[in-house]
Amino acid sequence: MTKRIHGLTRRTVLKGGVAGATLLAAPAIVSRAALASSGEINILMWSDYLPETFLSAFTEGTGIKVNFTGIGSNEEIINKLKATRGRGFDLCSPTNNRSLQWKDMELLQPFDMSKVSLDTVNPAMAKIGSTDWAFEPGTDYWLPHIWGTEGMAWRTDLFTPDGEFPSYGDVWKEENAGKTMGRDHSMMLGAGLYMETIGELEAGDVWKAYTSPEEMTRVWTRITDWCVARKGNIKLFWNDADSQKNGLLNEGVIVGQTWDGPPLALKTAGEPVMYRAPKEGAMAWVDGLAIPVGAENTDAVYEFVKYAYMPELAGEAIDHHGYNSPVLGADTFAGETYAKNFADAYPGDALAKLNPWPAEPQWYADARTEFKNRLLSA
Structure with a gap:
């Protein structure tokens, strides 16, 4: 089953210069409350x-x-805020598909939308906050900040995909044994998508796993057994951006399932690294901004949001970290390298084949943890 993120296929990759230093430093109007805070x-x-x-x-x-x-993970955000009962932080950055897990924890507070302008934000991504994250009618507990994908990265001097697009299956193949990497649970999901293409699972099984605990058990038991049998082919399991970069540069990894940002940052720096959506479709996500219940500097939060939604600053930021921005026009301030990277990552019909990560009920997250632990302990 191929899913589609509305709005992304209409994204125009434009060439433009990086904003000048004086523009980047141009101050916005700062509220008196923010200045009077800590x-x-x-x-x-x-x-x-x-x-x-x-x-x-x-x-x-x-x-x-x-x-x-x-x-480096949504679990870290959740665990830190659970430990402090939502105190100690003014902003956190949960991913869009975790809304069902956050709703019942009561660790977040809604935004005062009278203090937030969404004029410069992609409407499809802005809508996520008023739908999936509207924990009470008329509320927004989440704002879009960065979007990206998980797909395939490889060393261009050591690996060549079979055709224009790589495959999630490349990290599990015998010919690449001992030279691959991925993040445990998402690499297992990628394996499931690959298994659908080779007849090991029925088409659509990976998404059916989100519909009920019974379907989750049926599908992920098969995925886990398949991955355990091939675990010896995996060089390392990464857990954050730096470990992805290190794997490609220093750990002998020639191909891996990664986020888009780390390998594209390496590519921009001149390293022999490429990132591309796989033939099965890249997994797409939107990381957001949310306010913990114990936030003490909420006026500063709205100043941060104001700056995050400035096209000049958003564009300059994506030039550095390699991900993408929901801010309209940000790409025009990101320069030619960003435009080239985007075109390389999503050629042909790659954007039309993006797989939005579905919302995860807590039962799904709990079961997935058990399955991934089976793989890690095998």
């Missing part, structure tokens, strides 16, 4: 999302210091 904001976010150029522009324009704690 002058700090505590952010719990994916480790490579806030390049120094963005942080400097934000602090210079607002006077607000950013205290940044980097994470």
Whole structure:
């Protein structure tokens, strides 16, 4: 089953210059409340999302210091906020498909949308907050921040895909044994999509697993057994952006299932690395902004959102981290390298074949953890 993210296929890859230093540093109008607060904001976010150029522009324009704690998984966000009962951080960055898990935890507070302008935001992505994350009618507990995909990365000097597009199956194949990597649970999902193409699963089985615990058990038992039998072919399991980069540069990995940002950052730096959506379709996600219930610097939060939605700053940021922005026009400030990387990553009909990661009920997340632990302990 092929799913589609509305709005992404209409994305225009434009060439443009990087915003000048004076433009990046141009201050926005800062609220008096934000200036009168502690002058700090505590952010719990994916480790490579806030390049120094963005942080400097934000602090210079607002006077607000950013205290940044980097994470590598949604589980880290959830566990940290559970441990503190939603205190200690002013912003966190859950992924769009985790809404069902957050709803009952009562660790977040809604945004005051009178303080948020969505004029520069892709409407399809902005709508996620008012639908999937509307925990009470008329509320928005989530705003889009960064979007990207999980697909295939490889060393161009050591590996050549079979055709224009690589496959999720490449990390499991005998000919690549001992030279591949991936993240445990998503690599298993990728294996499932590959298994559908070779007759090991029925078409659509991977998505049926989200419909009930019974379907999850049926499908993931087969996926897990298949992966366990081939676990010896995997060189390493990564858990964050840095470990993906290290695998490709220093650990002998020639092909891996990765996020788009880390390998594209390496490609931009001149390393022999390529990232591309696989023939089965890349997994697409949108990471957002959310306010924990114990946030103490909420006025600073709205200043941060204001800066995050400036096309000039959003474009300059994606030039550094290699992911994509929901901010309309951000790509025009990202430069020719970003445009080239985007075109290389999603050639042909790749955007039309993107697989949005479905919303995950807690029972699904719990069962998936059990299956991935079976693989890791095998």
